[in-house]
Amino acid sequence: MQLLSVNLARPRTADYTDSPSHVTGIDKRPADGPVSVTAPGAKGVGGSGLTGDTIGDLRHHGGDHQAVYAYAREDLDVWARELGRELTGGVFGENLTTSGVDVNGARIGERWRIGADLLLEVSSARIPCRTFAGWLGEKGWVKTFTQRAVPGAYLRVIEPGEIRAGDPIDLVHRPGHDVTVSQLFRAVTTEPDLLPKLLDAGDALHPEARSKAMRRTASS
Numbered sequence: 001m002q003l004l005s006v007n008l009a010r011p012r013t014a015d016y017t018d019s020p021s022h023v024t025g026i027d028k029r030p031a032d033g034p035v036s037v038t039a040p041g042a043k044g045v046g047g048s049g050l051t052g053d054t055i056g057d058l059r060h061h062g063g064d065h066q067a068v069y070a071y072a073r074e075d076l077d078v079w080a081r082e083l084g085r086e087l088t089g090g091v092f093g094e095n096l097t098t099s100g101v102d103v104n105g106a107r108i109g110e111r112w113r114i115g116a117d118l119l120l121e122v123s124s125a126r127i128p129c130r131t132f133a134g135w136l137g138e139k140g141w142v143k144t145f146t147q148r149a150v151p152g153a154y155l156r157v158i159e160p161g162e163i164r165a166g167d168p169i170d171l172v173h174r175p176g177h178d179v180t181v182s183q184l185f186r187a188v189t190t191e192p193d194l195l196p197k198l199l200d201a202g203d204a205l206h207p208e209a210r211s212k213a214m215r216r217t218a219s220s
Contacts (some may be wrong), residue, residue: 001100003114004073005030007090009054016134017056022030025054026135028090030097037118038160039064042053049157050095056131059182064156065123066207070096071152072103072139078150083138093132096150101169104150104182109204111173116160119172124206125151146185156208188212 009025017024021172031052043063047055055062078085089097101112108186130150133141145151177200184201187194188209195216198209205213207218 001098001171003163003165003167003169004098004099005089005165006035006050006096006163007031007095007097008035008050008052009048009152011054011056014134017048018129019131021056023054024056024131024135026056026093026131028093028095030055030089034162034164036160037068037120037157037204040067048095051134053095057126060129066154068096068120068155069094069126069152070074070098070101070103070155072101073097073099075103075152084193091136092152093135098169104180104185106153106181106211107175107177107208108159108179108181108184108198109177110171111158111175112155113170113172115161115163115167116133117159118157118163119159119161120162121158121204122153123156123182123183123204124209125188126154126155127151127189129183139149144159146189147181149186149190151181153181175201175204179205187192
């Protein structure tokens with residue numbers, strides 16, 4: 001398992017973003033050298049975990065539980081064939097483009113060691129938004145992306161470190177439950193009956209997903 005690229009934003013203004021400033025960081029490009037990764041702080045205050053990256057709308061993105069976003073090269077390749085266009089690393093707004101990692105099959109709370117020092121923990125799934133759709137320019141993109149349920153993973157920073165393209169990715173902890181990134185995504189989008197199952201992930205579950213799961217459990 002390997003890190004193919006570490007991607008940082010090229011901030012741009014756009015009409016398709018809901019950001020109050022109309023600035024978005026979804027246009028991410030591979031970095032030339034090493035990038036430091038640390039926990040950014042609480043959502044609404046902290047942005048990206050990667051030094052030099054930009055989060056355009058802190059209301060909905062960034063913070064400790066969404067510090068890093070990873071997407072698999074293998075899944076990008078499937079999308080590229082379906083859409084009939086090249087999809088370079090970072091084009092989905094991901095910070096990490098991976099190879100050999102089952103990103104959507106990763107369990108919530110799973111931990112990855114990248115390079116010598118960085119330790120990340122899988123926390124949640126990416127939910128498609130208006131900015132993502134506007135950036136790609138594909139008609140009906142939010143619906144298409146949601147139906148496929150290969151959203152990529154958000155991760156929190158457990159131990160800070162410096163990473164670069166080519167670093168190995170080692171799976172160092174896999175929880176005993178079976179709540180995966182894909183399952184979480186389906187639970188909070190198209191299959192709400194799955195919400196109570198998310199609680200099996202324990203403390204590793206993203207607080208917003210936990211709240212949804214608890215409300216569903218209380219009402220059932």
